[in-house]
Amino acid sequence: MPDPPAKPKVALYWCASCGGCEEAVVDLAEGVLSVLNAVDIVFWPVAMDFKRRDVEALADGAIRAALLNGAIRTSEQEEMARLLRRKSQVVVAFGACAQLGGVPSLANQFDREQILDYIYAQSPTVVNDQGARPVSAYREGDRVATLPEFWRTTRALDQVIEVDYYVPGCPPTPKLLGQALATLLSDELPPKGTVLAPDTALCEECPRKDSKPEDLSVKTFKRPHLTPMDAALCFLAQGIVCMGPATRSGCEGLCIQGAMPCTGCFGPTSRVRDQGAKALSALASSVEGKEDREIESALAGIPDPVGTFYRYGLAKSLLRGKVGHLCSDRPESIKTGSMESRL
Amino acid sequence: MGLAKGSPRTGFYICHCGTNIADTVDVDAVRRHAEELPGVVVSCDYKYMCSDPGQELIIQDIKEHRLERVVVAACSPLLHEATFRGAVERGGLNPFLFHMVNIREQDAWVHEDRAQATRKARDLIRAAIRRVAYHRPLERMRVGVNPNTLIIGGGIAGINAALNLSMAGKRVYLVEREPTIGGHMAKYDKTFPTLDCAACILTPKMSAVRDSRNIVLWTYSEVEKIDGYIGNFRVQVRRKPRYVDEETCVGCMQCVDACIYKDARFPSEFELGLKKRKPVYMPFPQAVPPVVAIDPKTCLHFKTGKCKEPCKEACARDSIRFDQREVVEEIEVGQIIVATGFQTFDPARLPQYGYGEFPNVYTSLEIERLVNASGPTGGQVLLRNGQVPQSVGILHCVGSRDENTNRWCSTVCCMTALKLAHLVKEHTGATVYSFYIDMRCTGKGYEEFYDRMMREGVQFVRGRVGEVRDWEMAPEEEGKLVLRVEDTLAGFVRRIPVDLVILAVGMEPRADAEAVQRMLHISRSNDGFFLERHPKLAPVETTTDGVYLAGCCQGPKDIPSAVAQGSAAAAHVLAMISKGHIELEPNTVAVLDDCSGCKTCIPLCPYHALTLNEESKKAQVNLALCKGCGTCAAACPSGSITQNLFEDEQIDAEIEETLAHV
Ligand SMILES: Cc1cc2nc3c(=O)[nH]c(=O)nc-3n(C[C@H](O)[C@H](O)[C@H](O)COP(=O)(O)OP(=O)(O)OC[C@H]3O[C@@H](n4cnc5c(N)ncnc54)[C@H](O)[C@@H]3O)c2cc1C
């Protein structure tokens, strides 16, 4: 049965992502049906059989809203992002990777060659006797097989195209998604650039908030999998790094309710430019020791600061990553050494 | 980062500072550069922007060109920010829509290359012009001033400040650690250079303190805790029990006479151990308050619980109170004067002078007691064996001007040494030698006093004494203390035998200076004395508003200077009380409604300005306490604290523009 023409067209697409954001849409459960009734989905490669040429065939601006998840790492992702931008009135960066670069942007600590080296040669589980490497075009006889280019860095969506709104989360909760769709389909759109979630930090809605002492005086940071945890006490009070104070609320403390600290996937509030730096300065000022030795031993509990404080936002951080500083003519040992210790 | 909001109409002014800036920075080039920048409608240079005509330029332009922002590139904001804000305000613009760029200390004075310095000036002023666009109008806050004053320390400096304030009808809490006020001066017989009797000039002032209705005198007490800020301090004072009712005791001394100890057995603190006292005692006859004290460490009642307590019986006014307890008084004051004085250098740290080893080596302070008519010997200067000394050596600079002890000159010990030379000579007729490095007699009438001593026949030897020993190398040295000294005028080493040695000990910060410093949030200079706000222009103020210094706690000085400082501090206090309120600069922080209540900021504030509002569960700031240091704003993990004049947009704009072409 053809949809009545009045229904707004919606596109969904994924770039460098794990697929979790797609799951979030499916997680709407019965809610999906009402969404499907309200809109006309014109593109959703995960769930429906559309082709790129279907999108190309649409008039520019024909799509009411395109929801893109995932970061931009390859030439194909960039092309699709640009195409959808052209065809859509509103583009939404959906989920942490599109909004902030996400976990894939942690790769910005290494340059492209280091990454390929590791994945195709050094990783302990790799068997690649021929030393094969991906190439962008491969010719056999008269057939040419192509692969997208693997760019030097991972970028958030708004570092590639103009983005109108953001839905945070890794992945966004069904509730936020539902609210976002309702907002996007309404007549009153929020100001461009709005993150469609509350603008306070997670502590505000945290069930453990009251148990947080005024003075943390952290002696050592502990890692969740290495320490018995109190089920009701603020994680920071237990010396476990929780990104809650530096992370936008709106998830309703899902991880906390699952007895795990916040890892920061909702990104910073609108007033903060660099979530990791903020979390770091807040936590660093809560360390009890003032001597170098005491500080070092406290920090020993955070073996991977970048992965801890910038897990979802390295691409959008002030420093953006380390690529460019780690030039490729560095001694091999340094390159692989740092790579090994981080992966 | 977004662009400046539509670029407000900005006036830019660059100062030559005579040649201070213009010599190194091409002022005209910078002015022309500014002209081209977005929003700049006036760009102007002038020889002295801080002069009246300079300020008038700004005032006129604001009116004529309807300026919305003003930027001045000149010297340090510390010097003239207030000046230019004043001009902006007089021009009719909110004074905080202004920004100052320091191109003198931070550019002209630290660079030599004119082209580079000019480029730097261009970068800095571009940044300021971009930044000032983000400034918002701010209002100063007013808070009332509590008219009561706390004075810590009842030496001559504290006494004088207290009397000045009480004369003006203001309430003073004078807190003194010892059982009596008076400080060091109460120990002296005569004061240089006039040789007037110390007691005759000091005790009337002490009595005036006792009699003043405006002065609450708490002796034997110490300040324990201070919270708050100028105009509104909350203070806790711990009053130690003296086991005597201060209200009823009149100092008749019946109890002292009656004490179970028939003889005085314990070293008197006031007499520096040169005399003994009983467990119940009065430090000295003119003590204020004239109230005895019982020392629980020596009193039999406290030591054994088995004393017939004849003191109690002897007291006609029932003033002995063995059950007295320590009391903590809580008071509120608007301002605080610190007058905790000094301590003398302990010469045991210089074993070569034999203090503590040879009984006839004394400190100058001890000799002050010996020459004192009411002192332990009734004014006789005697050797420990009771004989009158025939010869006396006075050593200057003991524990002063010496890398191994204290590097500073204690300023009064030359004069003290001369005074004691005179007094000892007068009392004993002995030959007096004075061993000095340089004679420092710089006060009014001081050099004349030195002249007089030369005429009186004091033997001056220029040289630092190497050691004081008791072994003789010649018959005339037998039984004497021999001073070995290089006489730098004569050019050879001399051995001078004397009967008595006086060490003119220097002045040091009190042993508890650090604790007092912390309690008051003030600073100390390298020598350990409390630090004044400005060494020339603010010698009694401190970096903490509402806290002032008087007397030797700020550095060695003589009585006239200590008195003058006491009065100066009182004048500051009175000025603030008459004004009635303080204006707080609005460079404070604000906690936004978006605060999540994570409490990160609360323990970080060095001024305790942040608390958690129990109802809203959000942080709140006490603006009167906030000094705008920005610690909390930097640490707030959700960016919910903003700092006036240092908002993210302002700083970002400034950084971006400064680095624009790097
Ligand atoms: C041997 C000697 C002789 C001198 N002779 C002369 C002279 O003839 N003429 C002259 O002009 N100058 C003379 N001076 C200098 C003179 O002593 C000082 O200038 C003067 O005493 C300084 O007074 P002050 O009030 O600052 O300090 P102080 O006299 O030291 O008084 C400070 C008071 O504060 C009290 N106090 C300290 N800490 C605390 C605390 N934490 N809480 C409560 N109370 C506290 C002390 O008990 C003391 O009573 C002489 C100095 C010396 C060492």
Ligand code: SF4
């Ligand atoms: S005043 Fe005289 S004795 Fe005292 S330290 Fe200075 S020079 Fe030495």
